[in-house]
Amino acid sequence: MQTKRYDIVVLGGGIAGVAAAVQAARCGARAALVEKTIFPGGLATTGLVYLYLPLCDGCGHQILFGMAEELYQASMKYGPGQREEKRYMGIFSPASFILALDEILDDAGVDVWYDTLFCKSCVTAGRLEAVEVENKSGRLRLEAGCFVDATGDGDVAVSAGAPYTEGRNTPAIWEIHHADGALKNSRALSDGQERFCGNWKEYEYPGVSGRVVTDFVRDTRRRLRAFYQEKYAKDPALKHKFFSMLLPSMATFRRTRAVTGLAAMCDANEDAVFEDSVALINEWRRPGPVREVPFGALIPKGVKGLLTAGRCISSVEESWEWTRVIPAAAVTGQIAGFASFMAVRDSVSPGEIDVKELQKKLLAEKFYLHRPDFCAAVPSRPAETADAGHVR
Ligand SMILES: Cc1cc2nc3c(=O)[nH]c(=O)nc-3n(C[C@H](O)[C@H](O)[C@H](O)COP(=O)(O)OP(=O)(O)OC[C@H]3O[C@@H](n4cnc5c(N)ncnc54)[C@H](O)[C@@H]3O)c2cc1C
Numbered sequence: 001m002q003t004k005r006y007d008i009v010v011l012g013g014g015i016a017g018v019a020a021a022v023q024a025a026r027c028g029a030r031a032a033l034v035e036k037t038i039f040p041g042g043l044a045t046t047g048l049v050y051l052y053l054p055l056c057d058g059c060g061h062q063i064l065f066g067m068a069e070e071l072y073q074a075s076m077k078y079g080p081g082q083r084e085e086k087r088y089m090g091i092f093s094p095a096s097f098i099l100a101l102d103e104i105l106d107d108a109g110v111d112v113w114y115d116t117l118f119c120k121s122c123v124t125a126g127r128l129e130a131v132e133v134e135n136k137s138g139r140l141r142l143e144a145g146c147f148v149d150a151t152g153d154g155d156v157a158v159s160a161g162a163p164y165t166e167g168r169n170t171p172a173i174w175e176i177h178h179a180d181g182a183l184k185n186s187r188a189l190s191d192g193q194e195r196f197c198g199n200w201k202e203y204e205y206p207g208v209s210g211r212v213v214t215d216f217v218r219d220t221r222r223r224l225r226a227f228y229q230e231k232y233a234k235d236p237a238l239k240h241k242f243f244s245m246l247l248p249s250m251a252t253f254r255r256t257r258a259v260t261g262l263a264a265m266c267d268a269n270e271d272a273v274f275e276d277s278v279a280l281i282n283e284w285r286r287p288g289p290v291r292e293v294p295f296g297a298l299i300p301k302g303v304k305g306l307l308t309a310g311r312c313i314s315s316v317e318e319s320w321e322w323t324r325v326i327p328a329a330a331v332t333g334q335i336a337g338f339a340s341f342m343a344v345r346d347s348v349s350p351g352e353i354d355v356k357e358l359q360k361k362l363l364a365e366k367f368y369l370h371r372p373d374f375c376a377a378v379p380s381r382p383a384e385t386a387d388a389g390h391v392r
Pocket of ligand 1 (some may be wrong): 013034117309312
């Protein structure tokens with residue numbers, strides 16, 4: 001088997017994986033990014049989830065910075081984009097975002113491997129030393145000083161033997177449809193590429209497995225057919241005016257696996273102040289609440305040489321809703337990029353890096369780390385549940 005060696009190998013090229021690989025490369029590491037599709041962006045692009053959730057607390061204060069903001073701007077660079085008026089968020093064309101993400105990866109000098117599937121973790125004495133991937137050339141062994149699991153599903157950590165929690169998923173699908181007349185409208189994105197997202201509570205798919213992926217995508221498409229059948233039954237002329245143009249080419253699971261870390265984000269510690277906090281993240285469903293992210297939530301239990309980033313970090317219950325979305329994935333990806341660089345530089349496992357130095361790097365990116373600091377910085381902030389509205 002052919003072998004290649006990098007400083008850092010990031011598995012999974014979704015938002016978290018891109019942020020991790022780019023940050024590691026910007027620090028000077030030789031970084032590779034392995035992605036099973038031919039697109040960067042994961043659910044945000046391949047999954048057609050084209051709504052960049054807010055960077056603000058909903059009370060008028062930006063709370064997420066660094067790559068979360070950079071990628072937000074990038075999502076609109078090659079397309080019209082559309083900023084939401086009420087919160088610091090926006091919608092984008094998935095194809096335009098792909099072009100911008102490719103550019104960012106190129107500029108950072110990341111060695112990207114598309115159409116390449118992570119297959120197996122190779123662990124020696126509790127340390128992840130290499131991964132096996134497969135593409136048109138066959139099997140390849142990638143060795144690195146540190147790895148980042150950004151597969152969304154925790155594939156690398158689970159293959160390395162890390163414990164995890166399974167999520168549950170209601171069938172949901174986003175599509176881009178044609179709606180007659182929409183492109184004549186200047187707000188083409190919202191009118192021409194309206195999303196269809198169904199949440200059917202009557203059935204929930206557990207975690208992820210070969211069988212579940214197929215059952216899930218077939219079910220969501222069956223439901224979408226039923227949606228159009230119903231529309232056309234009511235108005236047959238609609239068939240020529242309103243139809244599906246593009247469907248996601250990855251399964252649109254929200255929560256599959258949360259890899260158990262040295263620390264966990266969960267309901268019991270939602271208000272906690274963690275000494276090793278590396279970010280403050282926001283609530284996207286309602287204005288106000290913020291939570292700290294302990295660095296330990298990115299370090300899988302029992303596996304050295306590995307970090308997690310994105311929707312598979314150690315975050316369960318309500319916290320999972322906070323950490324699994326696009327901006328938070330960019331945040332934890334960037335943290336993993338910095339941390340993996342430091343681990344390789346100092347020849348240690350991510351769990352042994354100098355967290356104070358990591359926190360310093362993040363503060364330089366304008367991250368908030370602790371709730372009290374944020375509250376002190378914005379004393380005028382209304383009560384946590386107040387709908388105070390507007391940013392920018
Ligand atoms: C139905 C639905 C609606 C959502 N709505 C919103 C929304 O409105 N706004 C928002 O901000 N977020 C939303 N989200 C969440 C959000 O899109 C994602 O959870 C977020 O982008 C997570 O990014 P990630 O990088 O952690 O994971 P993913 O986006 O899942 O990226 C993982 C990447 O890893 C790759 N990969 C997986 N396994 C392998 C392997 N074995 N080998 C190689 N590559 C692999 C995948 O192809 C993918 O590119 C939604 C999610 C869903 C499912």
